[in-house]
Amino acid sequence: MTIAPDASRSASKKTRKLPMKQRYQALTRDLDWEPSYVDPKDMFPYTEFEGIKIHDWSKWEDPFRLTVDAYAKYQAEKDKRLYAVLDGFAQGQGHLSLTDASYLNTMKLFLQGVTPLEYQAHRNFAYLARHLAGPGPRFAALCQSIDEIRHAQTEIHTLSNYNKYYSGLHNYLQQHDRVWYLSVPKSFFDDALSAGPFEFLIAIGFSFEYLLTNLLFVPFMSGASFNGDLPTMTFGFSAQSDESRHMTLGLEAIKFLLEQDEDNVPIVQEWIDKWFWRGYRVTGLVAQMLDYMLPRKVMSWKEAFELYFEQQMMQGLFQDLAFYGITPPRHVEQALSEKEILSHQVYWVLYQFSHAAAFTTSVPDDEHMAWLSATYPDTFDKYFRPLWEKERRNIAAGGRHFVRGLPQLCQVCQIPMTFTEPGDPTTIAQRVSVYEGEKFNTCSDGCQWIFEREPEKYVQAWLPVHQIYQGNCGGPTLPDVLAWYGLQDGDSGEHKGSRDDLNWQRWHAQTPTGLGAEGEQ
Amino acid sequence: MSDTTLSAAQRLVGVDIQESETNRAVVEAIEADNPDCSVQHMPGLVRITCPGRLVVNRETVEERLGREWETHEFQMAIVTYFGHIKEWDDDEIVIAWNH
Numbered sequence: 001m002t003i004a005p006d007a008s009r010s011a012s013k014k015t016r017k018l019p020m021k022q023r024y025q026a027l028t029r030d031l032d033w034e035p036s037y038v039d040p041k042d043m044f045p046y047t048e049f050e051g052i053k054i055h056d057w058s059k060w061e062d063p064f065r066l067t068v069d070a071y072a073k074y075q076a077e078k079d080k081r082l083y084a085v086l087d088g089f090a091q092g093q094g095h096l097s098l099t100d101a102s103y104l105n106t107m108k109l110f111l112q113g114v115t116p117l118e119y120q121a122h123r124n125f126a127y128l129a130r131h132l133a134g135p136g137p138r139f140a141a142l143c144q145s146i147d148e149i150r151h152a153q154t155e156i157h158t159l160s161n162y163n164k165y166y167s168g169l170h171n172y173l174q175q176h177d178r179v180w181y182l183s184v185p186k187s188f189f190d191d192a193l194s195a196g197p198f199e200f201l202i203a204i205g206f207s208f209e210y211l212l213t214n215l216l217f218v219p220f221m222s223g224a225s226f227n228g229d230l231p232t233m234t235f236g237f238s239a240q241s242d243e244s245r246h247m248t249l250g251l252e253a254i255k256f257l258l259e260q261d262e263d264n265v266p267i268v269q270e271w272i273d274k275w276f277w278r279g280y281r282v283t284g285l286v287a288q289m290l291d292y293m294l295p296r297k298v299m300s301w302k303e304a305f306e307l308y309f310e311q312q313m314m315q316g317l318f319q320d321l322a323f324y325g326i327t328p329p330r331h332v333e334q335a336l337s338e339k340e341i342l343s344h345q346v347y348w349v350l351y352q353f354s355h356a357a358a359f360t361t362s363v364p365d366d367e368h369m370a371w372l373s374a375t376y377p378d379t380f381d382k383y384f385r386p387l388w389e390k391e392r393r394n395i396a397a398g399g400r401h402f403v404r405g406l407p408q409l410c411q412v413c414q415i416p417m418t419f420t421e422p423g424d425p426t427t428i429a430q431r432v433s434v435y436e437g438e439k440f441n442t443c444s445d446g447c448q449w450i451f452e453r454e455p456e457k458y459v460q461a462w463l464p465v466h467q468i469y470q471g472n473c474g475g476p477t478l479p480d481v482l483a484w485y486g487l488q489d490g491d492s493g494e495h496k497g498s499r500d501d502l503n504w505q506r507w508h509a510q511t512p513t514g515l516g517a518e519g520e521q
Numbered sequence: 522m523s524d525t526t527l528s529a530a531q532r533l534v535g536v537d538i539q540e541s542e543t544n545r546a547v548v549e550a551i552e553a554d555n556p557d558c559s560v561q562h563m564p565g566l567v568r569i570t571c572p573g574r575l576v577v578n579r580e581t582v583e584e585r586l587g588r589e590w591e592t593h594e595f596q597m598a599i600v601t602y603f604g605h606i607k608e609w610d611d612d613e614i615v616i617a618w619n620h
Contacts, residue, residue, distance in 0.1 A: 020592070020611045063606035070593050077597065214601050218537070218566075221600075225565035233565055237539045240600040248606055255619075298564055312603040316532050316618065320605070323620035 024065035029058070032135035044133040050196040053261035057134025060256050064140075064245055071143055075150065078238045082154055085234040090161050099227040099295040101166065101504035102495050105359040106293045107159055107232060108168040109285060110220060112358055113185040115155045116176040120189050121204060122148035128197055137256075140249045147242040158235040166500050167490035168358045174486040175358050178473070180464035181285075181350065183414045187461060188282050192275075194457075198257065199271050205250035207275035210317070213243055214308040215283050219290050222298040258324040265325050274453065276329030277446035281413035288347035291372065292364065300375040301343040310336065331446035334422055340376050341425050344384040349418045351391075355402040356478070358487055360495035363391050383425050400494055404478075406465045410443035411458050412450050419443045435459060529618040534604030535570035536616060537563075543586065544598045550581035566600050575604070577614040 018026065035043050047054065088094070098104070125145035132138050163169040176182050192203040221236030223229075254272075257264045287301035299307075318328045347361070354361040364372065369388065372380045394401055407416035408430070421427045422445075431448040433440050435455040442448040451458045467473050474484025482492070490499030536551075538544050540562070548567050552558060558571040569575065582590045592614055608615040 020609075063609045064596075065609060074593060074596050218601060222564040222566070237565065237600055241539075241596055241598070244596070244599045244602055247601070251605060311533070312535070315527070316534070316603050319527065319532060320529070320618045320620045 020065050023067055024062070027067040027069075028062070028139045029135050040133070044131055046131050046197050047133050050198050051267055052198045052257060052264050054133070054257075055260055057132075057136070059259065060134050060136035061252055062136050062140050063248055063252070066139070066143055066245070071146075075146075075242075078241060079150070079154070082158075082231075082234050082238045086158060086161065086231050089231050094228075094230060095162060095165055096507060097228045101500040102293070102360065102362065103227045103229065103295050104162055104166050104168070104500070105361070105495070106220065106223060106289050107162065107229070108172075108359045109289060109293075110232075111155065111159045111169055112172040112175050112179070112182050113285065114216070115152055115159075116173060117185055117189045118148050118152040118155065120193060122146075122152060124193055124200055124204070128200070131197055137249075137253070140245075140252075144242075144246055144249060147239075147246070151239045151242070154235050154238065158231045161231065165503070167488070167498070168360075168492075168500075170488070171358070171486040178464075179356075179358065179485050180353070180409075181357060183462065183464050184285065185282055187414050188278055191278065191457075201250070201253040202257075202268060202271040203275040203278070205246065206254045207250075207272060208279050209243065209246040210250040211276060211309070211313055212279045212283055213247065214312070215304055216286055217243060218308065219286055219298065219301075219304050223290065223294045226296045226298045227294060254321070254326075255324075258321075258326065269326055270453070272326065273330035274450050277331050277335075277450060278413070280335050281415060281443075281447070284342055284346045284415065287343035288350060291343035291375075292347040292361075292368075297371060302339045302376065305339045330449065331444075334444065334446060337422060338419070340379040341383065341420070344372075344376070344380065345418050345420070345425075346415075348384070348387060349407075349416050352401065352403045353407075353416075355493045356482060356485070356487075358485075358491045360493055360498050360500065362495040363388055363395065379425065402493070406468060408441055409463050409465050410447050411440045411461055411463070412442050412447035414461065414463060415443060417441070417443055529620055530573040532618055533570045533572055534575050534602075534616045534618060535568060536575060536602040537566050537568045537600040538598045539600055540565055540567055541598075546585035547577070547582055547595070547598050549585050551575065551577055554578050554581050574615065574617040576616075579612050 017023070034040075041048075122145050125141045125148060129138050129142035129145055132141060159169060176186055189204075192200050192208075195203060217236060217240055221233055221240065224232035224236060254268060257268050287305075290297070290299065290301045290304060314328060314332070318326070350357065350359075351361040351363075369380075369385060373385065376384075391401065407418075409416055417428055417430055419429055421429045429444055431442045431445065433442065433448060433452055433455070436459075438459070440451060440455070440459065442451050464473070468481055474480040495501055538548060544567070548560065548569065551569055552560060554576050555569075555571050555574075558569050558575065561568040561570075577592070577595060579590060579592055592609060592611060595614055602616055604616040605619055606614065607617045607619070
């Protein structure tokens with residue numbers, strides 16, 4: 001801890017400073033004013049069209065009672081600590097102490113898939129900081145907006161150290177906009193950005209930040225901690241300390257909307273139903289990361305899901321929200337029933353399509369498969385080990401396989417059709433809806449329900465596979481598309497024998513040549 | 522799936538704290554003020570759960586830390602939590618369920 005009490009904060013501090021509650025009142029709430037010559041509806045034009053009714057904005061609570069001075073002071077301290085770690089790690093050739101070069105596949109996915117979302121969150125919270133009609137939520141949204149751009153920046157800085165030595169990190173922004181698997185997180189967030197302000201609050205503030213953020217961030221950060229990635233762990237905890245505030249904003253938002261008017265309850269319930277499922281589908285990428293991409297395992301997806309979702313949300317939060325007539329999200333039973341198959345199904349897809357991705361994959365080795373068997377005793381040996389055994393035989397015969405065709409994508413979550421019928425892990429689920437004479441495919445009852453609730457929105461989805469077939473992605477051949485994705489040699493495909501793998505072996509060989517040198521290009 | 526028989530006073534609340542030199546004092550203070558809590562060590566963090574209510578007292582933290590500690594500083598320690606933040610003033614932070 002390095003915040004030294006300075007001279008002005010000596011014994012006289014408590015008499016000179018207002019108590020926290022009054023300071024918050026004076027510096028946050030009292031800076032608001034009633035417009036006298038502008039109609040409030042012109043000043044805040046976006047607060048009614050979603051049907052949400054607000055009677056008294058002053059009822060919004062901010063338990064953190066944050067003021068500008070306290071915010072700036074602690075955020076500055078968080079950044080100082082992070083950058084001290086980044087410098088030390090870079091100076092000490094810290095990248096050589098990772099568990100394995102393949103670990104960085106998790107960070108490639110994070111940088112390509114999550115960091116751009118932080119920036120989008122920054123934009124939308126800035127919009128809320130302008131357009132919510134109460135000073136309490138406006139200030140909380142302003143702080144979150146600044147937090148989110150800090151996260152985007154610190155993630156980029158943290159991971160840029162690895163870009164000097166490893167593939168797959170050099171072009172994440174272009175890839176976020178273009179590459180097939182990144183359309184999963186991108187379209188999720190675009191869906192939220194194109195909603196109204198209150199739906200955005202429930203989508204991102206509540207469903208994502210409160211319900212699911214622990215499943216996204218804590219596994220990534222614990223994974224970093226277990227695999228020698230000190231900078232990511234430090235960045236992650238630095239960001240998570242802000243997340244606690246974001247979770248509070250989400251929870252206050254939902255309580256506030258539910259308490260303001262009974263008519264808000266069914267609207268909020270539908271948003272929870274929709275956004276739980278949208279967010280849950282995105283966490284499939286985290287599930288495979290935990291179970292397959294981390295060289296040294298932290299916890300399984302199943303354990304993380306039970307701890308952070310079943311225990312904390314189903315047995316904690318939703319009991320609390322029952323008071324307002326809110327029920328657990330629609331289709332949650334489906335999510336619960338998938339916890340032993342989700343990660344396996346998602347990684348199997350990524351494995352087969354990693355020739356068109358900005359990360360690399362490999363068949364799990366014996367030790368890894370033994371762990372998967374022990375962790376998933378009811379499903380791994382029965383359904384998934386046979387796939388990997390077969391692939392090992394392919395490889396022994398000289399044929400590591402990649403899928404050469406293009407998959408059908410779900411119109412809503414945009415994940416290739418890989419998920420299976422409830423209770424039947426061997427039959428691929430595919431739902432078909434017809435809208436204005438055209439067929440639209442979804443991967444599950446959850447995504448179909450979301451599609452049919454707002455078909456006019458989802459028919460506009462930018463589906464990477466359709467776009468390739470329509471000729472909008474660089475050309476008709478695979479090399480054309482990969483060039484348009486901004487992929488370079490070494491970014492994609494099989495990890496064993498990849499550029500990162502060969503560099504790693506060279507750097508860790510006994511001969512001192514190459515230590516500290518840049519990766520072979 | 523969910524147990525509807527547990528009241529707000531029984532259901533667990535909890536907080537995850539970054540493992541660090543300063544935070545050791547914070548964790549000790551929480552353990553001292555919440556005799557029913559359980560503490561679990563995970564990679565890089567300490568997870569403390571409590572039935573119904575979890576309190577962080579400024580004075581208890583200051584005693585263990587040997588210096589002034591304002592409750593805002595808890596923002597440097599917290600990684601995540603579950604429950605509601607029911608109170609956060611100059612003297613204490615309380616996490617509990619409402620209903």
